[in-house]
Amino acid sequence: MAAGRIFLILVVSSLCFSCLATRTVKTEILRDPNCTEPCRTEIGHVQATGQEDTLHYLITNIGIPTIYVLRTNTINEPNTSVKVDWNKLASENTTERSEAITFPPVIQIFYSYAAMFTRMFEYNDTLDNADITKYNVNNTAWNVYNFADFDWDDLSNASDVNSNVINFMISSNMSESLGNGTISLKIQAFDHGDRENQLPHLQYTENIVLFDLVISHISTNLSASRFVVEMIMYSNSTDNMEIKTTASIDDEYTPGVFKISNWLTRPTNQAEGCFIQWKPVCYQNIPRGRNVATYVSYYGPSGLDSDQDMMKLVDRSILGAFEESTAIQFRMTATNFSFGLSKDGGYTSKNYTAWSGTLGFGAPPEEKVSTLVIIIIAAGLGLPVVIIIFGGIGVCVKKQTGKQKKILQEVTRNYPGLN
Amino acid sequence: MAQTEKTPLLKEKYVSEDEEKLTGCGGSLACNPHRFLHRYLILIIMCFLSFGSYFCYDNPAALQDNMIRDLNLSESQFMAFYSWYSWPNVILCFFGGFLIDRMLGVRLGAIVFSFFVTAGQIIFALGGVLNVYWLMCLGRFVFGIGGESLAVAQNTYAVKWFQGRELNMVFGLQLSFSRVGSTVNMNVMQPIYTFVSQTFHGYKCLGVVLFVGGVTCILSLICSLVLGYFDKRADRILKRATVSSEDAIKFRDVKDFPLTFWLLSVICVAYYVAVFPFIGLGLVFFEMKFGFSPTLANNVNSLVYIISAVASPFFGFVIDRTGKNIFWVILGTLVTLGCHALLAFTFINPYVAMSIMGLAYSVLASALWPVASLMVPNHQLGTAYGIMQAIQNLGLAVISLVAGVIVDSNGYLILEVFFLAWLCLALIAAVLLYLADAARGGKLNRSSKERKRDKELEDAKKKPLE
Numbered sequence: 001m002a003a004g005r006i007f008l009i010l011v012v013s014s015l016c017f018s019c020l021a022t023r024t025v026k027t028e029i030l031r032d033p034n035c036t037e038p039c040r041t042e043i044g045h046v047q048a049t050g051q052e053d054t055l056h057y058l059i060t061n062i063g064i065p066t067i068y069v070l071r072t073n074t075i076n077e078p079n080t081s082v083k084v085d086w087n088k089l090a091s092e093n094t095t096e097r098s099e100a101i102t103f104p105p106v107i108q109i110f111y112s113y114a115a116m117f118t119r120m121f122e123y124n125d126t127l128d129n130a131d132i133t134k135y136n137v138n139n140t141a142w143n144v145y146n147f148a149d150f151d152w153d154d155l156s157n158a159s160d161v162n163s164n165v166i167n168f169m170i171s172s173n174m175s176e177s178l179g180n181g182t183i184s185l186k187i188q189a190f191d192h193g194d195r196e197n198q199l200p201h202l203q204y205t206e207n208i209v210l211f212d213l214v215i216s217h218i219s220t221n222l223s224a225s226r227f228v229v230e231m232i233m234y235s236n237s238t239d240n241m242e243i244k245t246t247a248s249i250d251d252e253y254t255p256g257v258f259k260i261s262n263w264l265t266r267p268t269n270q271a272e273g274c275f276i277q278w279k280p281v282c283y284q285n286i287p288r289g290r291n292v293a294t295y296v297s298y299y300g301p302s303g304l305d306s307d308q309d310m311m312k313l314v315d316r317s318i319l320g321a322f323e324e325s326t327a328i329q330f331r332m333t334a335t336n337f338s339f340g341l342s343k344d345g346g347y348t349s350k351n352y353t354a355w356s357g358t359l360g361f362g363a364p365p366e367e368k369v370s371t372l373v374i375i376i377i378a379a380g381l382g383l384p385v386v387i388i389i390f391g392g393i394g395v396c397v398k399k400q401t402g403k404q405k406k407i408l409q410e411v412t413r414n415y416p417g418l419n
Numbered sequence: 420m421a422q423t424e425k426t427p428l429l430k431e432k433y434v435s436e437d438e439e440k441l442t443g444c445g446g447s448l449a450c451n452p453h454r455f456l457h458r459y460l461i462l463i464i465m466c467f468l469s470f471g472s473y474f475c476y477d478n479p480a481a482l483q484d485n486m487i488r489d490l491n492l493s494e495s496q497f498m499a500f501y502s503w504y505s506w507p508n509v510i511l512c513f514f515g516g517f518l519i520d521r522m523l524g525v526r527l528g529a530i531v532f533s534f535f536v537t538a539g540q541i542i543f544a545l546g547g548v549l550n551v552y553w554l555m556c557l558g559r560f561v562f563g564i565g566g567e568s569l570a571v572a573q574n575t576y577a578v579k580w581f582q583g584r585e586l587n588m589v590f591g592l593q594l595s596f597s598r599v600g601s602t603v604n605m606n607v608m609q610p611i612y613t614f615v616s617q618t619f620h621g622y623k624c625l626g627v628v629l630f631v632g633g634v635t636c637i638l639s640l641i642c643s644l645v646l647g648y649f650d651k652r653a654d655r656i657l658k659r660a661t662v663s664s665e666d667a668i669k670f671r672d673v674k675d676f677p678l679t680f681w682l683l684s685v686i687c688v689a690y691y692v693a694v695f696p697f698i699g700l701g702l703v704f705f706e707m708k709f710g711f712s713p714t715l716a717n718n719v720n721s722l723v724y725i726i727s728a729v730a731s732p733f734f735g736f737v738i739d740r741t742g743k744n745i746f747w748v749i750l751g752t753l754v755t756l757g758c759h760a761l762l763a764f765t766f767i768n769p770y771v772a773m774s775i776m777g778l779a780y781s782v783l784a785s786a787l788w789p790v791a792s793l794m795v796p797n798h799q800l801g802t803a804y805g806i807m808q809a810i811q812n813l814g815l816a817v818i819s820l821v822a823g824v825i826v827d828s829n830g831y832l833i834l835e836v837f838f839l840a841w842l843c844l845a846l847i848a849a850v851l852l853y854l855a856d857a858a859r860g861g862k863l864n865r866s867s868k869e870r871k872r873d874k875e876l877e878d879a880k881k882k883p884l885e
Contacts (some may be wrong), residue, residue: 249763249832251832255826256704259707290827291827383843388843
């Protein structure tokens with residue numbers, strides 16, 4: 001029964017995947033035509049055009065590294081895409097700056113959301129708990145890195161627009177100041193649905209972008225260093241954001257990981273909201289594998305303290321360059337992600353941490369027990385059960401007939417004269 | 420009809436005319452091989468026979484961090500200490516068992532293998548003191564030659580002394596003692612290391628600590644000598660049959676082992692590979708699926724060991740009382756199947772599944788091994804236990820590797836299904852064993868009452884011939 005139902009769900013869901021309108025995805029890197037190398041002000045623009053709507057991703061390291069997504073109507077006419085006024089973007093005046101990004105009047109904005117990578121903390125995990133709630137500002141050493149203050153390389157240097165990949169990489173100067181370490185953030189968009197080809201094999205669709213954060217060989221003054229990354233989610237709706245974690249018995253795609261978490265901007269209306277999805281696993285070395293996997297804990301989502309805090313974040317990011325981002329009501333929440341598990345050796349054991357997640361529009365993809373697993377379970381367990389049942393029946397039958405024979409034999413023995 | 424003929428014979432007590440008169444201390448309760456207390460004292464020595472090998476087997480694990488640091492080893496170099504032990508033993512313990520039957524006898528066999536264990540540990544420790552990696556590997560290899568074969572000798576001893584009596588309980592007790600050996604090692608080696616490090620440093624300290632660990636091997640060697648003496652004495656007093664040279668096993672006798680023995684071997688390997696490779700991979704499973712802290716996960720993971728150490732002698736005792744070994748084997752397999760299913764398909768606290776699995780494992784282990792002694796004549800028993808041990812070692816070595824690959828590529832759910840399939844195989848083999856045995860008169864699955872009666876009948880049959 002259960003297996004049958006699961007199978008039905010699989011069939012229905014696979015049908016749904018195919019009936020979803022696919023998107024054509026085009027990636028370009030917008031840059032000020034007047035700027036000289038290094039430009040340092042570039043915007044990766046991914047336009048995922050579907051039949052009903054278009055997702056415009058504005059991915060940039062101007063200010064706070066941000067993936068800003070605008071869901072608009074689809075107009076199949078030329079020159080209906082996003083426009084950037086680079087002079088206004090560079091302006092110190094927030095009002096002027098807020099007019100830097102514009103769309104032609106035919107374009108309607110349905111919804112917008114953003115994921116911001118604001119800060120990175122490093123703390124001395126002297127208790128080896130891998131739990132930041134065990135510490136406060138005073139009882140252990142902390143290093144705070146503001147991503148907005150980093151010197152990031154030009155996006156065009158490390159990105160691959162043909163594969164819809166935008167890559168944030170710290171510049172070589174910045175790298176030197178971190179002891180020749182690197183921090184990179186890779187964002188990839190897709191025009192189809194599948195799974196990431198490396199662990200943790202997260203699902204993606206044409207509504208979803210994948211991000212990979214790598215913190216590699218950062219020199220540290222802490223003996224038991226661990227890292228925490230702070231992310232902020234922006235949604236121009238008034239729903240309260242929520243993180244929901246579900247557990248599954250099936251870890252076939254991410255061996256050893258049974259949970260999946262979704263940070264939802266509109267938990268009660270998921271189809272019209274967005275999400276960040278991740279599994280509580282990061283990797284301490286390449287190639288990624290179970291043997292180098294460790295845990296990811298999250299702390300949040302928590303609302304920001306004040307409207308000023310929110311406006312500060314808006315002004316320090318690409319959000320402040322688009323008037324409508326604050327014209328309507330919006331919500332922002334913050335979540336910290338800490339990497340590591342007690343007794344995993346900490347960051348310094350491999351000097352490497354890689355973590356993946358997805359940012360997408362609509363209801364997040366769910367993990368289901370795959371057909372392969374069901375077939376294996378059915379074959380691996382069903383077959384022996386069948387053998388035992390039939391064997392048992394066979395034996396019972398044999399025993400019965402054996403008994404009858406015995407009775408007959410005894411009868412004949414007792415009455416030899418009858419033979 | 421037949422019963423009426425034989426009943427009176429049972430009442431007669433057979434007393435040998437030329438029985439050796441035991442005098443003085445030798446005739447007391449503790450020293451007289453006829454008496455139960457003497458058997459139990461021998462049992463204690465028997466348990467300590469393999470204590471040294473179990474203690475030292477896990478020395479590397481207990482000192483893992485120190486070893487890797489002091490000797491500057493890589494993870495794989497460290498793991499080689501275990502593979503140098505286990506891989507040769509895939510076949511060596513078969514020859515060990517054969518040697519016991521064919522040439523050495525169990526007494527000399529136990530002494531020789533204890534000697535190998537001691538020598539191996541000394542070479543291992545010497546390699547540590549001198550910081551010579553290959554010498555340490557050689558030490559583990561020599562240690563391995565002795566270790567598994569010593570277990571075979573121990574089983575053979577157990578059957579020799581306790582067949583038809585408390586055999587299940589004795590096997591249970593030996594099992595629990597092997598667990599005690601490794602547990603003591605895990606808890607004691609680190610303090611010893613800390614103590615020795617006040618005098619010695621680095622690899623010298625490590626070597627000295629390993630030498631200290633070697634003391635347990637010497638203790639076991641002494642046990643093998645004492646046991647040899649008392650076994651010889653008991654042979655003389657009890658007039659236990661010695662194997663004549665034409666009776667001695669030949670290689671080709673192996674193929675004449677009954678089908679039921681091979682089914683038993685299948686159960687043995689299929690069951691054990693579903694328990695121990697799982698425990699090897701269990702830590703991450705409990706951490707990730709059930710959100711346990713590493714310490715808690717470690718506790719759950721070692722539950723099977725701890726519970727089996729306590730429960731095995733108890734279940735052995737129960738099985739001695741009830742007989743019906745095959746039913747116990749089937750029960751143990753079924754319950755373990757259920758435990759794995761709980762772990763695989765539910766989020767129920769793994770304490771439940773692992774505790775029950777510990778009990779099920781105790782039942783199975785105490786019921787399974789003694790069955791072999793009912794299938795194979797005593798003079799071939801060393802070989803039989805050697806074969807079982809060899810097949811089991813091979814299974815564990817291969818399946819541990821395969822299990823690692825499965826987890827890495829397909830995750831724990833599939834791994835659990837893999838183990839469930841092995842348990843199903845064990846179950847099928849157990850049912851077949853029951854059927855095959857039933858077809859031959861159900862000798863293996865008799866209750867203890869029937870067994871006792873049959874034994875008395877047999878003894879009675881023998882008497883008139885003497």
